[in-house]
Amino acid sequence: MMFKENLAHLRAYDPGLSVEEIRKTYGLNRIVKLDSNENVYGASPNVSKAIVNAALLPALYPDCRDSDLRRDLSKRLGVAEEELLFGLGLDEIIVLISRAFLEAGDNIVMAWPTFYEYYCHAQIEGAETKKVPCDKDGKHDLKAMSQAVDPSTKIIWICNPNNPTGTYVNDSELAGFVEKIPDDVVIVLDEAYIDFVSATDFPRSLDLLKNHPNMLVLRTFSKSYGLASFRIGYAVGQRRLIDEIDKVRPPFNNPRLSQVAAYAALQDQEFVKACVQKNSEVLAMTTAFLDSKNISYFPTQANFIFVKTDNPKTVAEKCKQKGFLINAFQAGVRITIGKMDDMKELLKVLEEAISETSAEPSL
Known part of the structure; x- marks a missing residue:
């Protein structure tokens, strides 16, 4: 074969x-x-209570727009509903981003070590991966990453805080880095662990999105909300970028119980x-x-x-x-x-x- x-x-x-x-x-x-x-x-006790009634409609497809969750989350984050994209955990979001922007001859830039899935899905799409070693302190080497960008670079992945090192890129470092990157390169900030951050100089990434239409911020309900088994994560970005990724999203990709669980968890801050x-x-x-x-x-x-x-x-x-x-x-x-x-x-x-x-x- x-x-x-x-x-x-x-x-x-x-x-x-x-x-x-x-x-x-x-x-x-x-x-x-x-x-x-x-x-x-x-997870919050709210979750188990909420999914009991939701489980009574197994024959119906889920809400394709994640409407209740989308509406609530957009208000909490201060973004438009159309600036959100939901997926089966951040794993599927990474798949969708890679599928939407990468093809043979392209490349991505990422730190190493970092989350393996960035590399994996670039490889599946036929793109090259430029792995830039973390510095001696386990942090992204942003200077080296910016130097690795070339005309074939389509995506830069920044895991912040970084998995597996737990280190982070601060606000001034990120702001300076973003200004050096061409507007046609998608910069993805994976903030799966943001709720655990205590650093006062951690980037206000959602504010950066307003002036950088080539940026995406990824977050998940799998970590601080304790919903790993429900597999639900999301991307935030300007509508033009979100709409492009939405073209490759499978319909009904988030099960009804996942949507209900995430909504219930969100209410229990x-x-x-x-x-x-x-x-x-x-x-x-x-x-x-x-x-x-x-x-x-x-x-x-x-x-x-x-x-x-x-x-x-x-x-x-x-x-x-x-x-x-x-x-x-x-x-x-x-x-x-x-x-x-x-x-x-x-x-x-x-x-x-x-x-x-x-x-x-x-x-």
Whole structure:
């Protein structure tokens, strides 16, 4: 069979063993899942109440415009309803942007490491990817990224805060960068973790959109709102840009229950604030512990932290054997900020794992 050549070097997403499979494989009674940046406190109680009645209409297609959610969200953000585009999580939004703007011969510019899906869908569309290494502090190297732009560049991806490092681009850095980019290049700001940000100089990205018609801001209900299983995210941009992407959006792409869940979650801002506050408290304890043990990490503005180690796969495996799931990357491990007691226990396991592997060769 003849497959697309563009797919030759791609790999399918591998979720690994399920929690139940890990439990059985390692003989564990308890698993603490800290590998996917989910909200460990769940979702607002409003959500479960709201979806009960919504589940009574299974035979009907969902509202193609996400009307109630669109209306409420536009008021909260101060943007026009037509400046919103909804998708099955930010993953589908990334697919739609890539499909709308990329073809063979084009290229994208992105940091590395950052969210893998930017690269994946450029590859599927036959476009080249220019990966610009993050600087020594784990931040986007915006100067190098601007220098990588050429006449074939169609999209620049900026994950802010960045996944997996948790670092961020501040307002002055972003404003200066945007001014250097040609108007025909789409600049995408992925702000999946914005609700966890405490930095006072974080960009006011929605204000930037007013003067930059080539910019998009992406946000999601999967993180601070705790709706990862409902898969609903959105893009904000000027109407001309949103309309172009909307041409490749499948009809009825957001299920009715997802729309209802997101609307209900949006009404309970106190729940979101409580989750963010707990995350901040546990993060402070985590960084204090890491500092006391001289364990290196990147300061984070998200609900996860990137801990540096020479043997990330081995460290992650040792943590898994003790019932803690974390994510291994080339230069370290990414750990979701869990509940206080879970994190205190994990940090002891992590310290032991790093100590044990410090003299071992990297996998």
